[in-house]
Amino acid sequence: MRAIGTALCCLLGFSVAASGEDVTFNKDVLPILQARCQSCHRPGEVAPMSLLSYDTARPWARAMKAAVIQRKMPPGGLDPQYGHFIDNYTLTQREIDTIAKWADSGAVEGDAKDAPPPVQWVDGWRTKPDVVIEAPAFAVPAKGWVENIILVLPNPFKKDTWVTSIEIRPGVTAAMHHAGIRFAPHIDGVKYGKFYWSDIKRDAAGVHIPGQPRPERVTFCDDDPSKVCAAPEANVIPDGAAAGFEGFYRPGGAPLDYAYYRSAYLIPANTDVILSLHWTPIGTAVTDVTKVGFVIAQQEPQRQLIMRSLAPRGNGGWSDRVRWRIPAGDPNWEAPPKDVIFDMDAELAVMSIHMHEHGKDMKYMLMYPDGRVETILNQPRYDFNWQMTYNLEKTIKVPKGTKLRVMSHFDNSPSNKFARDPDKDVFGGEQSWEEMDAPWIGLVLDRSVDPKTVYSENPGDEAAFWSPAQSH
Incomplete structure (x- = not known):
């Protein structure tokens, strides 16, 4: 499921050496790895190599450069035009240049005194479970x-x-x-x-x-x-x-x-x-x-966060073998929309994407009661090997009457290296070579609210719900 070439670190959000300065591991690279990479890149985690130290990171310097330049890494990179997320997986050009410069200049370790203290990870966990x-x-x-x-x-x-x-x-x-x-x-x-x-x-x-x-x-x-x-x-x-x-x-x-x-x-x-x-x-x-x-929790909260999956329109969502069918050879098949109308005020906090090997892209859009349309998340390069959860820095206030539409595309052509048999149609199913079309939303609600009453899914006439010009 995971190729070495797509399993390099999440690198972002840090100041880098100014042009002309030497770039070293201890001074410039290690702080990035600690904050954005080592949660995955350490023994026992999902990534295949450890980046805890210079000795373990140094052999991957050239591969890191290639991955960030080609934007194969970091994983889960979103279109930066939309949304502000806690884990922003999109590298700036300056950060890409810094990683490349470190690799090209010999991947130097630098002075040990420049290195920050090691992060004290909880062995085998990202959280600290009680x-x-x-x-x-x-x-x-x-x-x-x-x-x-x-x-x-x-x-x-x-x-x-x-x-x-x-x-x-x-x-x-x-x-x-x-x-x-x-x-x-x-x-x-x-x-x-x-x-x-x-x-x-x-x-x-x-x-x-x-x-x-x-x-x-x-x-x-x-x-x-x-x-x-x-x-x-x-x-x-x-x-x-x-x-x-x-x-x-x-x-x-x-x-x-x-x-x-x-x-x-x-x-x-x-x-x-x-x-x-x-x-x-x-x-x-x-x-x-x-x-x-x-x-x-240290104390009882006043609010709850609930996660829910949204189903495509049709008879049984992606189980509908008439409507939910990716044609053989189709490089950009558009799936039926996933539609929601909010029946009360809510706060949107989390969005997540789950597709399989043919998944290509997914976009979340809101239409407010006044008709204004806002794209709130766009994943243009979905990768089945890295299925990220996108947590908003600030929740989005969703007034009653707001509509949510999620659109997705799939690639069942020979150009998709993960498509096992592009000469055959693909239908929904549990296995990786079958498909799912499952956006998830996380809503913050008062603890007294019944989550089942917050929104209606795929309501009314599809054509009238959202105009075609606004759904692309």
Whole structure:
């Protein structure tokens, strides 16, 4: 899932050596790496090489130069015309020139006295969790595919608990396509620690065979774990983006910091933890043990932050095989819009993008009640290997009656190196070679507000909702 050439650091936001001055690692480069790179580029993290020290960074100097000049890195770079985000992944030309100059001048280490003190990272975590739970070990095969797994675990909290961060930590990051967590009342008959999945029928290429009835849930047999048994008790467990996630792991993404927006998330007592885990084979059989860490709020907040996925228009969103179909060879297929109208005032804090290997771009736009249209996020170069979450520096006040439209494009042509078979149409599905079209929004609300009442999704007549001239 991750190529070395696309796994270099996030470099931005720092003063650089003036023209004519020597650029050294300790004085100019290390402070950038500490602030923007080492959260990923350290042992056990998603990036494939460590950038904690000169000795580990020096071998990558030329590759770093090439990546930043070609703008392959930093990951998740947005169109700088729109939005102001906490993690601005777009390099300035001056920063690009500095990295290039350091590489071209011999990637000099410099005086050790110029180096800032090492950052004291929490081993294995980006946050500092107060409580950690662990999933049972799962054996990921070397080849083939793994269906999306549902795992139910007991809630570690015996009373209502507010948390300011939920971090999901795969044991083998390269093998985790994505993971999500939510909380729901216990369902009778469902066993803790059992792996449940839908028995989807697929062809030899792993593509979902159309026309089959709703797949039944199955699990490993109790008496022989090498076999699969029916699990009717799990059929009632909702899953996927429509069920909602309060914590999410995707390649390159960081856990949400609810506290930044003076908010938190309430984990109710008497609920179960429901994990959605999608592993993907990486050519070598591995065993993954995923952990989840919770940072407990120091005091009860007045506001909550809720994350919701938006579905495309059509009959079942990207499951609609009539409307949601990427034609063979199409380099710029436009997906149906994802539309929302807000039924009350709200604050937009977070936006995120989830597509698969054919994803090309995605744009978020608001139409205010007075007819004014504003682009608030534009990702022109989506990369499946780096699925970032974009946190606004300041929330956007969204008045009642405001419309949100999200547009996306997909590339199923030979020019897309990730397209496995551009001679065939591509439909929606769970696997990487199938597709998803899932923008996410994070809204800050008063803690008394029911999130289900905040907006209406894909309402009314599509043609009347947004004029064609304004949706491109």
